[in-house]
Amino acid sequence: MPKKLRIGLIGAGGIMRGAHLNPGWFADPDCEVVAVCDNNKDAAAGMADDFNIPSIFEDYRELLEVEEIDAVDIATPNTSHAPMTLAALKAGKHVLCEKPLSTTTASIRSIEEEARKAGRLVMTAQSQRFSPSAVAIKRFVEKQGLGNIYHSRIHAVRRNLMPSSPSMIDQSLSGGGPCMDIGVHALDLGLWLMNFPKPVRATGKLMVNFARDHDMPGGWGEWDRERVTTEDFVSGFIHFEDGATMVLEACWLQHQQESQDLSARLFGRNGSIEWPSGNYASAVNRVLIDSKVLPATGLQKSHSEEILAFAAAIREGKPSPVPPSESLRVIAILEALYESDRLNREVELPLQTGKAKEPAARNEVLANPPRT
Ligand SMILES: NC(=O)c1ccc[n+]([C@@H]2O[C@H](COP(=O)([O-])OP(=O)(O)OC[C@H]3O[C@@H](n4cnc5c(N)ncnc54)[C@H](O)[C@@H]3O)[C@@H](O)[C@H]2O)c1
Structure with a gap:
């Protein structure tokens, strides 16, 4: 044995x-x-x-x-x-x-x-x-294909599910806000479904809109508002070597109806598919088609x-x-969004600075957050 x-x-x-x-x-x-x-x-x-x-x-x-x-x-x-x-x-x-x-x-x-x-x-x-929806959608995209994937939309946005643990909101421990927390889930999923195209340029904007001085109630209880040194919102636009683009939004707090939208949507010439809903849209012979990929069965x-x-x-x-080579692509994009925000312009990947900024040094990014 x-x-x-x-x-x-x-x-x-x-x-x-x-x-x-x-x-x-x-x-x-x-x-x-x-x-x-x-x-x-x-x-x-x-x-x-x-x-x-x-x-x-x-x-x-x-x-x-x-x-x-x-x-x-x-x-x-x-x-x-x-x-x-x-x-x-x-x-x-x-x-x-x-x-x-x-x-x-x-x-x-x-x-x-x-x-x-x-x-x-x-x-x-x-x-x-490894979730049933992701397993089924990956199989569908691999076998059926979406045609040329020209765009993707990544959402990791919450209404008021702000983590209360200092290890998530203190930049020196977390290395980032919703980007590094829930953003990595949806971004990894989207890139995995797209077969990890190479990112070449990115623009990002970070903000702290609610986490420090807004009276938005926490769905998971109170957090130490004085201790927040991460962003609570990020938006990004990414170009890939193959010509495809991606928009990304991640936040812990914002006015929206849904408690959470963690999703990745891929747009191809032959059809579009969304994780985790499995919603599929297409058009054949001048007929519009809506269908759904159901979650895989028999999984733990x-x-x-x-x-x-x-x-x-x-x-x-x-x-x-x-x-690690796949996680490298995920973090390269997030790092580029931080750097783009710091420089207030689009950046090329790999970053020209060569060296990544350590998380503590990124505090400067949010040194002067916008106030409501
Ligand atoms: N995959 C997911 O769905 C998912 C969900 C939640 C958290 N996470 C990740 O898991 C990690 C932990 O998150 P969590 O929610 O369990 O946090 P947590 O705060 O509940 O647990 C972290 C534990 O690590 C311990 N710890 C801290 N520094 C240590 C050290 N130097 N040596 C040994 N132990 C140490 C803490 O005492 C604590 O018990 C984070 O990186 C988070 O991003 C992933």
């Missing part, structure tokens, strides 16, 4: 408990969670108790020293993802890391390089790709499917289901 994959968890917070362990790792009988680390010892101890995990660590570097651990699952604040992933690769571990893999393209390039050297697999936990929860895909790729020596 092949030996079980032994897993170490880093970060015992909301998504780890609610998704990566529900059933997550427990969906795969050939995986065994052997350790959990959190710099909040009580969080690690609570998770160990609740899920029967034998070892607890407060420092992730100590967990990485455990030889028997084959792979780590990282779910900590965004700006810690890259250093932890790099350290895990250096320790010879495979890595599943929550989105975004990193908040800068420079560190994703380092991760790619380190993974190659270590011969280990890195996967970004883009859970939405998306986070469990994502974990099963990661474990299977390691066991079978297959490529990463969500490789």
Whole structure:
């Protein structure tokens, strides 16, 4: 019998408990969670108790020293993802890391390089790709095609679902606002459906309209308005090498009827399709056609499917289901939107500065936010 994959968890917070362990790792009988680390010892101890995990660590570097651990699952604040992933690769571990893999393209390039050297697999936990709607739409686009895809529309917009955790609203921990939080989900989905065309130019505008000094009530409770150093709204326009374009909007707070619209719509010469609705529009023989791609059946929860895909790729020596090269395209676009806003003009990709700005340095972007 092949030996079980032994897993170490880093970060015992909301998504780890609610998704990566529900059933997550427990969906795969050939995986065994052997350790959990959190710099909040009580969080690690609570998770160990609740899920029967034998070892607890407060420092992730100590967990990485455990030889028997084959792979780590990282779910900590965004700006810690890259250093932890790099350290895990250096320790010879495979890595599943929550989105975004990193908040800068420079560190994703380092991760790619380190993974190659270590011969280990890195996967970004883009859970939405494993949802029944995304699986079916991807299959439809691949088999049926939309003709030449000339445009896409990416929405990650919420009415008043502002995260309250400091790790999401403090730029030094999050590396960005709704862009890095929910924007990465919809943008990754859209690019994946488009087969990751190469972005060449982008224009972006960031704003803080509500998060600091508006009395919009939080659907998830209050947040520390003094502590918000990220944008709460971004809009962007992106050109790709193949001539296609994309518009992107991401926000946590704005006046709209829908509580949330997380969607990607692709427009092709033969038809358009929208994720996650599956709505398909076309015209044949001068007849307009509306139809719908239904969600794939027989799948587990998306986070469990994502974990099963990661474990299977390691066991079978297959490529990463969500490789760093794809996350690089996602973050390159977001980085370009930030840079475009800072320079107040369109920018070319890859950015001419060559070096990405670290998240803390991006605070200057929002130093003088517009006031209502
Ligand atoms: N895929 C999804 O749908 C989804 C949903 C929510 C969150 N996320 C991502 O997951 C990550 C975590 O989000 P969350 O909502 O679980 O946050 P959280 O605040 O609930 O949990 C994060 C945990 O990490 C711990 N931590 C912080 N720094 C650490 C360190 N240096 N070493 C060890 N532990 C450390 C914290 O103590 C906390 O317990 C974020 O990157 C977020 O973007 C993804």
